[in-house]
Amino acid sequence: MLDIKWIRENPEALDKALAARGAEPLAEKIVELDEKRRSVVQRLQDMQSRRNAASKEIGAAMGRKDTETAEKLKAEVAEIKTTMPQAEEEERAASAALDALLAGIPNVPLADVPVGKDEADNVEVRQWGKKPGWNHPAKEHFEIGEALGGMDFERAAKLSGSRFTVLTGAFARLERALGQFMIDMHTGEHGYEEVSPPLLVRDTALYGTGQLPKFADDLFRASEDRWMIPTAEVPLTNLVAGEILPAEKLPLRYTALTYCFRSEAGSAGRDTRGMLRQHQFLKCEMVSITDAESSLDELERMTSAAEDVLKKLGLHYRVMALSTGDMGFSARKTYDLEVWLPGQNSYREISSCSVCGDFQARRMNARYRAKDEKQTTFVHTLNGSGVAVGRALIAVVENYLNEDGSVTVPEVLVPYMGGLTKIEAQG
The missing domain is CATH 1.10.287.40 (Serine-tRNA synthetase, tRNA binding domain)
Known part of the structure; x- marks a missing residue:
């Protein structure tokens, strides 16, 4: 606010x-x-x-x-x-x-945010890595997953309807491996504290981070005062709601590996095949609570942490500065990481890192006080994906496709896959 x-x-x-x-x-x-x-x-x-x-x-x-x-x-x-x-x-x-x-008023963009109407006006900041240089044809992840027997969309639809997936065997383990790899990296190398938060939150929590009241249609409501979280940003940021923190304890850095739930309202006809746009998905979230002077530096640090995941997975990506017309409601500035998907022959978002200034803190009444000072100041909040696990799985499957249809397991994931180096046809 x-x-x-x-x-x-x-x-x-x-x-x-x-x-x-x-x-x-x-x-x-x-x-x-x-x-x-x-x-x-x-x-x-x-x-x-x-x-x-x-x-x-x-x-x-x-x-x-x-x-x-x-x-x-x-x-x-x-x-x-x-x-x-x-x-x-x-x-x-x-x-x-x-x-x-x-x-209902969105946050004010920072002065260096590109002015534009939508994603077409986003500005590329940098790239890392190279696109795969194969001789064999690229395939989309759902073609690969179905051929190898590890992705089942028909049974998922029978259970829950559209925009759900059943993963089995090595693909189920690959999803788990990616999530564990990310959470281990952020806690062990980037200084984030792991949190296991509730997946159901009250109205007040969603109001605090800006999803309510304006974006209720994007959410799944479980009961009169309980909502499924659209992202772990909601419970992690609200950990400091209503509190006055000692300035010397800042920054606070939290990470969580959770399932997220979104109605995908307004996305009819978009990404209907495969796992790109799901009602339920696994994501590694990063949240930082800082003082007013440190938040912009923290945005760069958080974005670098998300990039580190993609670098260690060997995935080509680019960093985009979002335009004013494409930023989220609570953000003052946002960087999107877009990973290269050979099957789609395009870049797709896999992480979004935003600084919100004191916008969410005012809604949550979250403040800090310097030592020996009476006056309090609203904290600054940041959130970012580190990264979306389902989209990382898609990227790995498409980028590590072999000519015979098998998928090579990235080296950093082999220990998490029990030593498995290649995913081949199951059964």
Whole structure:
């Protein structure tokens, strides 16, 4: 959530930021609602002050036996008590209207974020590695997986409908191996603390990270106040919700390997074959909680940690700076890692690393305090995929395809695969 004081003082900057994101201007409406709320609050405070003062004057009048003045003051206090509930209701309504509007406003992009309408305006930052130089034809992952007997989409559809996959044998182990490899790397080499969080969260947690109220259609609701997590960003970031952290304990770095659940609303007809766009998928998540001065450096560090996964897997990728029109709701700046998929002859997102500034912290009321200081400051939050396990599996299968249809296991995964070096036809 944006700082209302900042909006009050920078209405033109807000509308410029919204325009960059393809949204309508809202500053005038916000300032109007804010002024209305502040006016009602001031009137309510004036009434409370006068009520308290009149109550003291009643005591003084009674003390000097000035009954007439005391009765007039009592009548005034009674009138204030009668009108205050209406003023309080006006204040609640004005605050609710303002909060509802603020809750739906996306974060303000940083100055160096490319301005654009959509992903076509993203800017390449760098590349690593090379595309496979085979002589044999490339195939898509689902062709390879079905031919080797390790991916079953028909039975998955029978169990759960579309956008699910059953992995068996070496493919099931490959998914597990990738996840374990990633979590071991981030905890052992990159300084993240492993967390096993709940996969069900309350409304307040999703509000804190920005999924609610605007993106409810993208989520799976389990009960009246329980939602399946769309990403472990939600529980990991909310670990500090409502807390005041000692500045010397920052940064906090968390990682988790969890299943994630997304409705994929609005994606009808996109990536309907295979595992690219699933309702349930495994992902290694990274979350950092920093002070205000360190968050941009932390974004570079987090992105490097995600890149390290792809480098050790030997997968060619590129880093893209997302444009204002393609960034997520809570982000101020985002880097996407796009891995090369030979079967699709294209790059596809496998990780997204974002800095959110204090946007989520304001929604969660998460702050920190420097030693010997009374004043608190909102923390800065970051999140990133380190990386999406299902998409990593797709990339490995397509990039390590052999001419005979088998798949070579990347060297770093062999210990996690029990020594298996090649995936061949099962059964």
